[in-house]
Amino acid sequence: xxxxxxxxxxxxxxxxSPAGREPRGTLLLVHGxxxxxxxxxxxxxxxAKRYRIIAPDLRGHGLSSAPETGYAPHDFAADLVRLLxxxxxxxxxxxxxxxxxxxxVSALAVEHPDRVRALVCxxxxxxxxPEIAAAFPAMYAGLRSGDPYPTALANEEWCHTxxxxxxxxxxHRRKILATAPQALAEAFPALYEGDAAFxxxxxxxxxxxxxxxxxxxxxSAAQAGSADWERGxxxxxxxxxxxxPGSGHRxxxxxxxxxxxxxxxxxxxxxRPDPAPAALSDPAASDPIEPAx
Numbered sequence: 167x168x169x170x171x172x173x174x175x176x177x178x179x180x181x182x183s184p185a186g187r188e189p190r191g192t193l194l195l196v197h198g199x200x201x202x203x204x205x206x207x208x209x210x211x212x213x214a215k216r217y218r219i220i221a222p223d224l225r226g227h228g229l230s231s232a233p234e235t236g237y238a239p240h241d242f243a244a245d246l247v248r249l250l251x252x253x254x255x256x257x258x259x260x261x262x263x264x265x266x267x268x269x270x271v272s273a274l275a276v277e278h279p280d281r282v283r284a285l286v287c288x289x290x291x292x293x294x295x296p297e298i299a300a301a302f303p304a305m306y307a308g309l310r311s312g313d314p315y316p317t318a319l320a321n322e323e324w325c326h327t328x329x330x331x332x333x334x335x336x337x338h339r340r341k342i343l344a345t346a347p348q349a350l351a352e353a354f355p356a357l358y359e360g361d362a363a364f365x366x367x368x369x370x371x372x373x374x375x376x377x378x379x380x381x382x383x384x385x386s387a388a389q390a391g392s393a394d395w396e397r398g399x400x401x402x403x404x405x406x407x408x409x410x411p412g413s414g415h416r417x418x419x420x421x422x423x424x425x426x427x428x429x430x431x432x433x434x435x436x437x438r439p440d441p442a443p444a445a446l447s448d449p450a451a452s453d454p455i456e457p458a459x
Contacts, residue, residue, distance in 0.1 A: 169229075172248040174236065178229035179203070179222040179249060182214045189218040190437075191283070192255055194246065197221075198265030198416075199291070199353055200318055200342040202228025205264065208422035212430070220259075222249055224270070226349025228341075234348055238356035239364075240277065242270035247278055258283035260433065264418060265291045268383075269357055269365060276376045284436060286429055287383040289415050291357050292365045292374060293392045299358055299366045306355045314350040318342050321354075324388065325415035334419055371399060380404040382432045384425070386413045404436055 170177045180203065183189050193213060197205045203221040213219055223230040224242050236245075250259065261271035261282050268290035275282040308317030319342055326335055342350070357365040364370030380402040385393045386409075393407040400407075408428075410417045418425040 170249055170252045172245055172252065174233045175225040175245060176231040177222050177225065177245060177249055179220060181218070181220050181253060182210065183218045184215055190216045191433075192218040192220060192257070192259040194250070194259045194261045194271070195219065195221040196242075196246070196261065196263040196267035196270050197224065197227065198263075198267050200227070200345045200350060201264075201338065202341055202344075204228070204341075205416070205419060208419060209426050212423075212426045216430070217260075220249070220253065220255070222246070224267075224349075226346040226353065228344070232346030232349055235352070237349055237352040238362065239266075239269040239273040240362065241356075242266075243273035243277060246270065246274055247281065250281060260284045260286065262286040262288070262429070263290075264288040265415065266353060266357060268292060272364075272374060272377055275379055276373060279378060282379050284380040284433070285377065285382070286432075287381060288418050288425075289386045289389060290383060290392070290396075292370055293389070293395060294358065294366045296366060302355075302358055306359065309351045309354055314347050315343060318345075318350045318354075327387070327412065327414045329412060330414045330416075330420060334416060338416070367395065375399045375401065378402065380436060381406075382429070383407045384417060384428070385409050386415050386417055387411050388415070404432075406432065 168178055168180060170179060195203065195206045197203055202223045206221050210219060225236060225245060226232040258281055261274055263271035265288070268287035269292055271285055271287070272292065275285055305317055305321065308314070319339060322338065322342070357363060364373040378401050381400060382405070383393070383396055385407065390409045393409050396407045413420055
């Protein structure tokens with residue numbers, strides 16, 4: 167059954183594995199703000215050839231229920247632990263997150279390091295500069311006005327480039343309109359507001375530096391400067407921070423085949439005895455394609 171009763175939330179999820187053989191591991195795919203697990207439909211066919219793929223709708227999003235509270239990254243991470251327990255997943259997973267999802271999986275890696283083998287973070291919501299964060303209080307007010315949808319939709323403007331397919335804009339506009347108002351009103355402020363939030367630098371740097379596992383982060387063109395900043399926080403030698411020129415915020419949906427290939431190569435490298443941070447375009451890699459830089 168694709169629903170799990172997890173305390174105060176009824177969570178929708180899908181759980182797929184390679185046909186006829188043992189998976190090489192488990193990937194936990196976590197979508198972003200105002201989205202749902204359909205964001206990963208582009209990647210399911212290729213990734214499910216090798217891995218068990220678990221893709222939930224976070225509380226208040228998609229087909230999951232929408233409690234009145236519980237929309238901070240630590241709350242989402244606790245839900246993910248409960249889902250893994252529900253599914254009997256005791257070994258460490260590769261947790262893949264986009265935007266808000268990067269903060270949920272980062273909290274999972276910090277608070278439950280035994281549950282996470284590696285992280286893939288797509289255009290993270292963390293790492294915002296104080297200058298950018300100075301505009302957030304006005305957004306909080308709009309989101310908490312009783313009608314969060316105009317503010318949430320306006321926030322979409324920076325997520326795209328002229329090259330972003332029009333269908334992707336329309337698709338995510340509809341996803342936002344389908345998200346519970348309390349989720350929109352509380353999830354975004356919880357990323358940056360209060361002492362426990364770790365989305366703004368330098369306040370959140372120490373928390374993110376506690377991620378001991380390998381991290382692959384893929385930053386959009388709009389946040390290119392953040393890759394250098396994040397490299398200074400990595401603790402594992404196989405960690406990488408890449409910039410994808412010309413891409414929008416949802417780079418994994420804009421360039422799904424390339425994204426899937428880059429992730430697969432990086433995970434293959436982790437399986438080698440010495441997972442050094444070699445270029446993902448290393449000639450020894452299985453496919454002669456140059457990844458985005």
